Amino acid sequence: MQGFDFTVKLYEKMLATLQNAGYRFLRYKEFSVGNDRDGKVVILRHDVDAKPRHSLQLALVENRLGITGTYYVRMKKTSFDENVINSLVELGNEIGYHYEDLAVCKGDCSMAWDTFRHHLGLLRNHYNVTTICMHGSPLSRFDNKCLWEKYNYRDAGIFAEMYLDTDFTKVGYLTDTGRGWNRISRIRDKVESNNHLNFKNTFELIGAIQRGELPDQLVITIHPQRWTANRVDWLTEFVGQSVKNLVKMLLRKRGKIYAR
Numbered sequence: 001m002q003g004f005d006f007t008v009k010l011y012e013k014m015l016a017t018l019q020n021a022g023y024r025f026l027r028y029k030e031f032s033v034g035n036d037r038d039g040k041v042v043i044l045r046h047d048v049d050a051k052p053r054h055s056l057q058l059a060l061v062e063n064r065l066g067i068t069g070t071y072y073v074r075m076k077k078t079s080f081d082e083n084v085i086n087s088l089v090e091l092g093n094e095i096g097y098h099y100e101d102l103a104v105c106k107g108d109c110s111m112a113w114d115t116f117r118h119h120l121g122l123l124r125n126h127y128n129v130t131t132i133c134m135h136g137s138p139l140s141r142f143d144n145k146c147l148w149e150k151y152n153y154r155d156a157g158i159f160a161e162m163y164l165d166t167d168f169t170k171v172g173y174l175t176d177t178g179r180g181w182n183r184i185s186r187i188r189d190k191v192e193s194n195n196h197l198n199f200k201n202t203f204e205l206i207g208a209i210q211r212g213e214l215p216d217q218l219v220i221t222i223h224p225q226r227w228t229a230n231r232v233d234w235l236t237e238f239v240g241q242s243v244k245n246l247v248k249m250l251l252r253k254r255g256k257i258y259a260r
């Protein structure tokens, strides 16, 4: 019996296993400019989609192990929590913008560019944001990345966008989406990669790390709200996820999810 998956305890074990296997942890802003990239390196990307306190919980676990990562925050009440952001910064983490302006502005590029810069300004009251990462907006027909067909984030002082500025033919990609690792094709939250990593659960992933089967450079995408500390939380999250995945599957069947 392996026990429950996606618990904070197992998260800590996964990180410790990576450390024991010789991986170092870099924030995306350092990685993206090519600093100190040699050897085995992990970028821990956290999408703070909702329940920001879960992010703080994981950040405290990381801090215990001497690890820092990158937290991408949305400008929505479900994600943006000033106290949490300040605490994440205090723990040495990078804050980035998890943008969805084009979807929110229903495809109006010039309005989205305005709100993008406005939101960036609000986040920069807490941290000097230099990297961004799109939010998938699975139920919108607008792909948030398309804003960059008309505008250039570098004009807003952004050095790197996770999807556009990472060479995923060299860097392995893992995401906790869909109660497994790379299990459910998150419609837009996927990358072109040469490493077809796929694990049924975190126990399998930990085994693969121990056997040295993972690439030397890795981006691991975490949705902190999916990692829980106790059984009741775990059950609620599991039920919620299943319903969401079911809805996505139905929408996809009816052609209402816009795959790119």
Ligand SMILES: [Zn+2]
Binding pocket: 047, 049, 098, 134, 135, 136, 137
């Ligand atoms: Zn997201």
